[in-house]
Amino acid sequence: MIKGTGASGGIGIGTVKVIKVQKPVFERRRIREPEKELDKLKKAISGFTAETEKLAAKVEKEAGKKEAEILRGHLLILRDPVLTAEIEKLIRGGECAEAAVEQICNMFISVFSARDDELTKQRAADMEDLKSRLIHHLLGLDVIKLSPLPPGTVICARELTPSMTAGMDKKNVAGFITEKGGETSHCAIIARALEIPAVLGAEGIMSAVKDGQRVILNGDSGEVILSPKAETLRRYVLEKENYDQRKELLKNYRGKETLTADGDRLSVLCNIGNSDDADKVIAGDGEGIGLFRTEFMFMDRDTAPDEQEQFEVYREAALKMAGKPVVIRTLDIGGDKDVSYLEINEEENPFLGQRAIRYCMAHPDILHQQLRAILRASAYGNIKILIPMIADMTELRFVKKMTEKIKKELSEDDIPFDEHIKTGVMIETPSACMIADLLADEADFFSIGTNDLIQYMMAADRGNSDVSYLYSVFKPSVLRAIQHTIQCAVDKGITVEMCGEAAANKLITPLLISFGLEKFSVSPSSVLNIRKEISRYTKPEADKITARVMKMSTAEEIKKYLTRKTGTKE
Amino acid sequence: MVRQKLLVINPEGLHLRPAGIFAQEMDRFECEIFIQHQGSKVNAKSLLSILTACIKCGSEINIECDGIDELDAMNRAIELINSGFEGL
Incomplete structure (x- = not known):
C-alpha cells in the first residue's frame, strides 16, 4: 500500500491512466535578428492567452469561478510588465525566445520555491506550468492533447498542472493520485471543487503503477491500494456508496443556518x-x-x-x-x-x-x-x-x-x-x-x-x-x-x-x-x-x-x- | 513622495488574484510605487514582485508612491487594500 495526503475526500475506484509530461525540447541558439524573435514571442503570448482563456472558461463551467481564477492568474502573470521586459531584454541580448522564457521563469521559480509561505510556494508550480506552455507555443507544438478518457479513470501523474487538469474530461475521472503536491495545491482545489477523490504527495506511485491497473484510493486517509483483491474491492465499493450518500445529504446543510x-x-x-x-x-x-x-x-x-x-x-x-x-x-x-x-x-x-x-x-x-x-x-x-x-x-x-x-x-x-x-x-x-x-x-x-x-x-x-x-x-x-x-x-x-x-x-x-x-x-x-x-x-x-x-x-x-x-x- | 501604512484584510492576502488586480491598477499611474513588507521592498506594478513578498491576511505593509500623480495613486492603493478586494 502506498500512502499520501488525502487532499479531496471520498473513495475512488477505477483503472489507472498514467500521465507523463513531455518536457519541451529546444535548441538554445544565438539569434541575429531580435525583432523577428520578439515577434515570435508576441505570437506565442497571444496563442497562450487564447488557449488559457478557453481553458479557464471550461474550468469555470465545470468547477466554478474561483477554480478558474488560477488559470486566469497565469494571464495576469504574463501581463506583468517586469516579466515581459526581462524576457525581451535577454532576447535583445541575442538569446533565443525559448531560452529567454526559460531563464526568466526559472529565476522566479527559484525565488518562490525558497519562500516559507505555502501559497507562495505554489506559485512556483504555476510558473512551471506557464513556462512549459509558453515554450510549447514558441515551438509551435500542441500543448495538451489528452486522449479521451474512459469512464472510471484514475489519473496518476508526477504532478498535475492547472492546464493539465483543465483539459481533462473530468466526468470520467474517478480519482487523482500524484507524487508531488499537497492539500493546498491547485490539483487539490480543483479535485475538491469537482468532488473527485484525490491523494497527493504519494511517493513512489509513478514507479509502482502501470496503465490499466485497477486501483482504490481513499481521499480522506490518503491510502492507495493497487490491484486490490476481490474481497477488498467489495468492501470499498460498499464504503463508497455509503460515503456518496452521506455526502449528498451533508451538501444540504452547507451555507445554512x-x-x-x-x-x-x-x-x-x-x-x-x-x-x-x-x-x-x-x-x-x-x-x-x-x-x-x-x-x-x-x-x-x-x-x-x-x-x-x-x-x-x-x-x-x-x-x-x-x-x-x-x-x-x-x-x-x-x-x-x-x-x-x-x-x-x-x-x-x-x-x-x-x-x-x-x-x-x-x-x-x-x-x-x-x-x-x-x-x-x-x-x-x-x-x-x-x-x-x-x-x-x-x-x-x-x-x-x-x-x-x-x-x-x-x-x-x-x-x-x-x-x-x-x-x-x-x-x-x-x-x-x-x-x-x-x-x-x-x-x-x-x-x-x-x-x-x-x-x-x-x-x-x-x-x-x-x-x-x-x-x-x-x-x-x-x-x-x-x-x-x-x-x-x-x-x-x-x-x-x-x-x-x-x-x-x-x-x-x-x-x-x-x-x-x-x-x-x-x-x-x-x-x-x-x-x-x-x-x-x-x-x-x-x-x-x-x-x-x-x-x-x-x-x-x-x-x-x-x-x-x-x-x-x- | 507619499507613504502610508496599511493593513491587508482580505482572507487570501496579496496572492494571485488580489495581487494581480492591485498591480494592474497601480500600473495605470505614472509615479513609481513600492510595497514594503518585512524588510523587502517590491515594485507594486509587478504581480510577480508582489508575490515574492509573501503578504498574508493581517500583514502590515507600507505603500510608497513617488512621482507626478503620487496622491491619486496612493488614494487608489488605500481604496483597494481597505476594500479587501471585495466585488472586484
Missing part, C-alpha cells in the same frame, strides 16, 4: 490551534471559532511569542472570520502540556497542580502580555476572552481586573480595542460547575470543556487505561454536571457553548438541545454533521429522550438507549 426541527436557532463553531486553521473553519462552514487554543503557539519553540507576534496571529484569525465570533482561550499549560522555557515546576500531581489560569496568576507578566495582544486584536473583529480551568471566583476577578487595567493603558496610548469585549470561563472542574450560578453573575459566557470535566468529575485520569471504565461522558454525574451548568447559564441569560469532544458526539446531541446548549464547537470537519444532527430533533422530542436518560443510573444503560433511540453512533 443551524436550526432544530422546530426552528430554534443554534450554532456550530470550530476548535482551532493556529490562525492558519481559520481557513479550515471557512472551508468546513463553521459559524465562527468557538475555541482558539493558544498554547500551541507556545509549544515547539525556545522562547515565548511576544505581544506583537501574538497580536498578529489573533488579528489574522479575527480578520479571516470577518465579524464571526473568535473565542480565544488564554494559555492552558501545565497538566500534560509542558513548555520547556516556561519553567513549570515539577509537581507530584500536575493535573491538580499549577496549570492554566493557576499558572498564569503566578506569572502575571505572561497573562498581561497575552491579554494585551488579545485586546489589541479585538479592534479587528469579534474577539472574546476565555479563561481555562476556573475553580474559583477570585480567578475570574483577577483576569477581569487585569483586563480593565490593560484597557486603561491602551486608551491612554490611543491604541484601539473593543471596549465591550466579553470574558467567559471554561467550566471543566466540579467546583466551577457547583458555583455556575455565581460565575454566571460575573462571566459573560460559559464554555463547557467536557474532556477535563469528565476527568475531574470522575477523579479518573483520562490517560490511565486501568480507570478508563470511569472516563465516559455518559456517566450520570457528568450529564448532571453538564445539565446543571447549562441551566445556570440559561437562568442568568448568558450564552453557553461546549467545546469538548462531547459537542461532536451525535449520541448526546438531543440531550444538549434539551439542556439548552446554544453553541456547539467542534472540529471543522464535523460542522455539517452536527448541523444535520441538530436539525433532526424538535425541542419536545429532545426533552422526551432526555427525561428518560436522566432517570437512568449507569453509563452503559444510557449509551445503549441513546444508540437505539438516535440510530447513530458516537
